Amino acid sequence: MEKTIIKIAGLRKDYHIGEVTVHALRGINLSIDRGEFVAVMGMSGSGKSTMLNILGCLDVPTKGEYWLDGVDIRTLSKDQLARLRNQKLGFVFQAYNLLPRTTALENVELPLFYNSQVKSKERKERAIRALEAVGLADRMHHMPNQLSGGQQQRVAIARSLVNDPVMILADEPTGNLDTRTSFEIMELFQDLNERGRTIVYVTHEPDIARFATRNVVFRDGLIQRENMVTERLYARDVLKNLPVENIEEFETK
Amino acid sequence: MNFSNLIKIAVRALVRNRLRAVLTMLGIIIGVASVIAMLALGEGSKRSMRQEMSNMGTNMIMVMPNFMRRGGVSLGSSSSMALKMSDVEAIRNEAVNVAAVSPEVRASGQIIYGNQNAQSTIYGASEEYMEIRKLNIKTGRVFTSQEVKSMAKVCLVGQTVIENLFGEGVDPVGFNIRITNIPFLIIGTLEEKGESGMGQDQDDLIVAPYTTVQRRLAAIDYINGIYASATSEEKSPEAITEIEEILRRTHKLNDSDENDFRIMSQSELMSTMTSITDIMTYLLGAIAGISLLVGGIGIMNIMFVSVTERTREIGLRMSIGGRGKDILRQFLVESIILSILGGLLGIILGYLIAKGAGSLMDTPAYVQSKAVILAFIVCFIIGVFFGWYPARKAASLNPIDALRYE
Numbered sequence: 306m307e308k309t310i311i312k313i314a315g316l317r318k319d320y321h322i323g324e325v326t327v328h329a330l331r332g333i334n335l336s337i338d339r340g341e342f343v344a345v346m347g348m349s350g351s352g353k354s355t356m357l358n359i360l361g362c363l364d365v366p367t368k369g370e371y372w373l374d375g376v377d378i379r380t381l382s383k384d385q386l387a388r389l390r391n392q393k394l395g396f397v398f399q400a401y402n403l404l405p406r407t408t409a410l411e412n413v414e415l416p417l418f419y420n421s422q423v424k425s426k427e428r429k430e431r432a433i434r435a436l437e438a439v440g441l442a443d444r445m446h447h448m449p450n451q452l453s454g455g456q457q458q459r460v461a462i463a464r465s466l467v468n469d470p471v472m473i474l475a476d477e478p479t480g481n482l483d484t485r486t487s488f489e490i491m492e493l494f495q496d497l498n499e500r501g502r503t504i505v506y507v508t509h510e511p512d513i514a515r516f517a518t519r520n521v522v523f524r525d526g527l528i529q530r531e532n533m534v535t536e537r538l539y540a541r542d543v544l545k546n547l548p549v550e551n552i553e554e555f556e557t558k
Numbered sequence: 559m560n561f562s563n564l565i566k567i568a569v570r571a572l573v574r575n576r577l578r579a580v581l582t583m584l585g586i587i588i589g590v591a592s593v594i595a596m597l598a599l600g601e602g603s604k605r606s607m608r609q610e611m612s613n614m615g616t617n618m619i620m621v622m623p624n625f626m627r628r629g630g631v632s633l634g635s636s637s638s639m640a641l642k643m644s645d646v647e648a649i650r651n652e653a654v655n656v657a658a659v660s661p662e663v664r665a666s667g668q669i670i671y672g673n674q675n676a677q678s679t680i681y682g683a684s685e686e687y688m689e690i691r692k693l694n695i696k697t698g699r700v701f702t703s704q705e706v707k708s709m710a711k712v713c714l715v716g717q718t719v720i721e722n723l724f725g726e727g728v729d730p731v732g733f734n735i736r737i738t739n740i741p742f743l744i745i746g747t748l749e750e751k752g753e754s755g756m757g758q759d760q761d762d763l764i765v766a767p768y769t770t771v772q773r774r775l776a777a778i779d780y781i782n783g784i785y786a787s788a789t790s791e792e793k794s795p796e797a798i799t800e801i802e803e804i805l806r807r808t809h810k811l812n813d814s815d816e817n818d819f820r821i822m823s824q825s826e827l828m829s830t831m832t833s834i835t836d837i838m839t840y841l842l843g844a845i846a847g848i849s850l851l852v853g854g855i856g857i858m859n860i861m862f863v864s865v866t867e868r869t870r871e872i873g874l875r876m877s878i879g880g881r882g883k884d885i886l887r888q889f890l891v892e893s894i895i896l897s898i899l900g901g902l903l904g905i906i907l908g909y910l911i912a913k914g915a916g917s918l919m920d921t922p923a924y925v926q927s928k929a930v931i932l933a934f935i936v937c938f939i940i941g942v943f944f945g946w947y948p949a950r951k952a953a954s955l956n957p958i959d960a961l962r963y964e
């Protein structure tokens with residue numbers, strides 16, 4: 306198996322709005338190895354989401370190469386891209402994007418419906434396992450509007466896990482969550498990463514970026530700098546050293 | 559995606575959006591039901607009209623004086639006196655395609671029995687009249703030619719007259735009544751005929767010898783009309799030509815003169831009636847079409863209102879691996895389920911409405927399978943199209959654009 310899972314070169318994305326052209330990405334070169342845990346940082350509007358969407362095959366670049374797991378995605382048809390998203394990728398959105406009025410279990414099952422190899426019994430078992438993995442076994446039959454933001458995000462993560470992807474992409478997964486819940490989500494990601502999954506996530510918070518192994522910083526549609534994380538944080542330890550009272554005090558101040 | 563997954567996904571989506579599903583279905587139900595009900599009523603009244611017409615005898619020919627001539631200007635009372643008893647005799651003697659002929663003299667007046675009184679029309683006729691107009695005797699007998707000749711004061715009464723004067727169920731044969739103060743003996747009663755297609759009571763009548771009515775009641779020497787029957791329905795046109803020739807001769811009309819009489823035949827009347835009911839059916843059909851359209855617009859409305867939410871749903875489904883065709887199939891199955899369910903409920907409802915309204919209006923509704931199929935197909939197409947069309951647009955977007963749609 307090749308070591309590199311993502312390789313992009315000269316990646317560009319332009320948006321045309323009337324007369325104006327927005328250059329969201331202006332020539333990105335980046336490669337990510339299998340098993341890496343990468344945090345993407347940068348100012349608002351610098352192109353982080355745009356790149357992550359392209360990495361997740363949700364959007365197509367205007368120009369440039371993107372090799373995913375040794376496959377040039379430019380050669381793939383729409384249906385083949387859908388298959389790729391279904392079987393190799395898991396995407397976590399900042400806005401969760403759960404189906405409303407649909408239970409957590411059914412939401413998590415959804416990707417497996419589009420995989421005809423998975424029979425209905427297996428589908429349910431795998432969905433339950435994914436929900437257990439994110440600690441929501443007791444909330445299986447709750448609707449999204451009966452869950453807190455953090456719980457909804459965990460359902461979304463369970464959904465991204467259920468197809469056993471090689472890579473998980475998360476766009477500001479902790480953007481709407483408080484500190485403790487953010488750390489819990491990071492703990493989940495670190496667990497998954499330890500078990501071999503490549504994870505790329507976008508964040509604004511320097512603290513959250515320190516849970517990764519490598520940081521990539523964007524600026525105006527270009528990569529400003531890349532660096533390995535020197536003092537890496539481990540969510541398990543951080544949570545242990547984070548007394549519940551402290552957070553409450555901090556937040557009521 | 560396999561078929562059972564497809565069905566499961568579609569059903570889940572419908573259940574999740576119950577209200578929308580019900581509202582969409584309502585549009586289809588209303589559309590189908592109204593088309594079926596309207597067409598059933600139209601067809602029902604057409605059929606009952608036709609039935610009634612043939613009950614009246616399909617080879618009947620009527621001759622009336624021509625009141626209106628040249629641009630609708632009435633030429634005065636003289637023209638209403640155009641028909642004479644001698645015309646009847648001429649037809650009887652000369653027309654080979656005429657089986658029976660009778661004059662008709664009408665008078666209306668007060669009928670008195672004891673302290674009861676009623677208003678009715680007295681038809682003066684010869685004994686052949688009964689057979690020509692398909693009037694049947696219920697009890698008693700018809701007057702004889704002898705009684706006609708002798709101006710006998712005898713009569714036959716219809717069921718409405720019996721009800722008004724004697725009460726329901728009474729057999730008044732042998733009773734004496736007074737018609738405009740002249741005593742008449744009831745010698746027979748007529749079978750019930752019911753209402754005519756135009757809502758006229760066909761049982762409110764008295765039949766008496768024309769001689770009696772002409773002299774004693776109406777005091778005239780002409781007749782109001784001639785009733786004849788052709789030897790067969792096919793001979794009807796020839797009989798009409800014959801009658802026309804005879805009357806033109808007896809009326810001494812020059813070649814340039816217009817007829818001073820009008821000949822109508824039952825088959826002619828029938829085609830007029832049929833075209834009237836046809837117009838009615840088209841009218842009802844148009845109303846039904848409008849409600850179908852309204853139903854369709856309702857469906858469209860609901861579909862387009864929900865397009866934002868559904869586009870996001872489509873974006874999500876695509877982002878987790880749904881292919882464009884998976885999405886389209888889901889939407890197609892959803893709308894097929896709704897259309898079939900709505901269509902079936904609409905058919906049932908339409909049938910019930912047709913029966914209910916039919917019995918209220920006293921015209922039996924007739925549900926044609928043609929109408930059912932038409933209504934169903936139209937609604938099916940509307941339902942499926944408007945379910946599928948917005949989905950097709952959304953499924954062609956990039957997943958991320960569909961997710962961001964607003």
Ligand SMILES: Nc1ncnc2c1ncn2[C@@H]1O[C@H](COP(=O)(O)OP(=O)(O)OP(=O)(O)O)[C@@H](O)[C@H]1O
Nearest residue numbers: 320322327328329348349350351352353354355356
């Ligand atoms: N669909 C779109 N149409 C037009 N312009 C877009 C679209 N999506 C993004 N852009 C533009 O592209 C640029 C990069 O946007 P992007 O969402 O990638 O930024 P970001 O780094 O994720 O910012 P944030 O931290 O606020 O989420 C911005 O200038 C934005 O206005």
Ligand SMILES: [Mg+2]
Nearest residue numbers: 353354355476
């Ligand atoms: Mg962003």
